[in-house]
Amino acid sequence: MSxxxxxxxxxxxxxxxxxxxxRNASTTSEAAGAAKxxxxxxSSKASEGLTRVTSSASAAAAKVGSAATNAANKVGGRTGRLxxxxxxxxxxxxxxxxxxxxxxxxxxxxxxxAPPNMATIQQYLQPVTNALKNPSSLLNVxxxxxxxxxxxxxxxNRVRGASQQQWLAAGIIAAEVVGxxxxxxxxxxxxxxxxxxxxxxx
Numbered sequence: 001m002s003x004x005x006x007x008x009x010x011x012x013x014x015x016x017x018x019x020x021x022x023r024n025a026s027t028t029s030e031a032a033g034a035a036k037x038x039x040x041x042x043s044s045k046a047s048e049g050l051t052r053v054t055s056s057a058s059a060a061a062a063k064v065g066s067a068a069t070n071a072a073n074k075v076g077g078r079t080g081r082l083x084x085x086x087x088x089x090x091x092x093x094x095x096x097x098x099x100x101x102x103x104x105x106x107x108x109x110x111x112x113x114a115p116p117n118m119a120t121i122q123q124y125l126q127p128v129t130n131a132l133k134n135p136s137s138l139l140n141v142x143x144x145x146x147x148x149x150x151x152x153x154x155x156x157n158r159v160r161g162a163s164q165q166q167w168l169a170a171g172i173i174a175a176e177v178v179g180x181x182x183x184x185x186x187x188x189x190x191x192x193x194x195x196x197x198x199x200x201x202x
Contacts, residue, residue: 186192
C-alpha cells in the first residue's frame with residue numbers, strides 16, 4: 001500500500017464517517033460524538049497502514065543494502081581488499097566530518113561570520129559575466145591596470161604609505177608561509193635537519 005493510497009483511504013473513511021454519523025444520530029451532540037469516534041478509528045487505521053508501508057520500505061532498503069554488502073564481501077583479491085578498506089574508513093570519515101562541521105559552526109558563530117547575501121555574490125560575479133559576454137573588454141581592462149598600478153612609482157608610494165597594522169599583517173602572513181613551508185619540508189623528508197649532500201665535508 002503506497003502513501004497516496006493510504007491518504008485516499010483516510011479521505012474516504014472520513015467522508016463516510018461524517019455521512020454515517022449524521023444519519024444515525026438524533027441530536028447534534030450525538031452526531032458530533034459519533035463523528036469524532038469514527039474519525040479517530042479511521043485515522044488510527046490510516047496511521048497503521050502508513051506504519052506498515054514505512055516499515056516495509058525500510059525493510060526493503062535494508063535488504064538491498066545487505067545484499068550489496070554481501071556481494072562486495074565476496075569479491076576477492078585487490079578489489080576485495082580495496083572495498084574492505086573503504087568500508088572500514090566510512091565510519092571514521094563520517095565521524096570526523098561531523099566533528100569538523102560542528103567546529104566550523106562554533107568558529108563561525110564566535111567570529112560573527114555569515115554567508116554572503118545574494119547582492120554581494122552578484123556584485124562579485126558581475127565582472128566575470130561581463131568578461132564572458134564580451135571577451136575583448138578583458139584586454140582593455142588589463143592594459144589599463146598595467147599602466148596605472150604596475151608603475152614602480154605607484155608601488156613604492158603604496159609601500160611607503162603602509163600603516164603599522166598593514167606591516168604587522170604582512171609579517172604574520174610571511175611567518176605563516178615560512179612555517180607551513182618548513183613543516184612541509186620536515187614531513188616530506190621525515191627529518192628535522194637538511195638534505196644529505198654527496199660532496200665531502202671538510
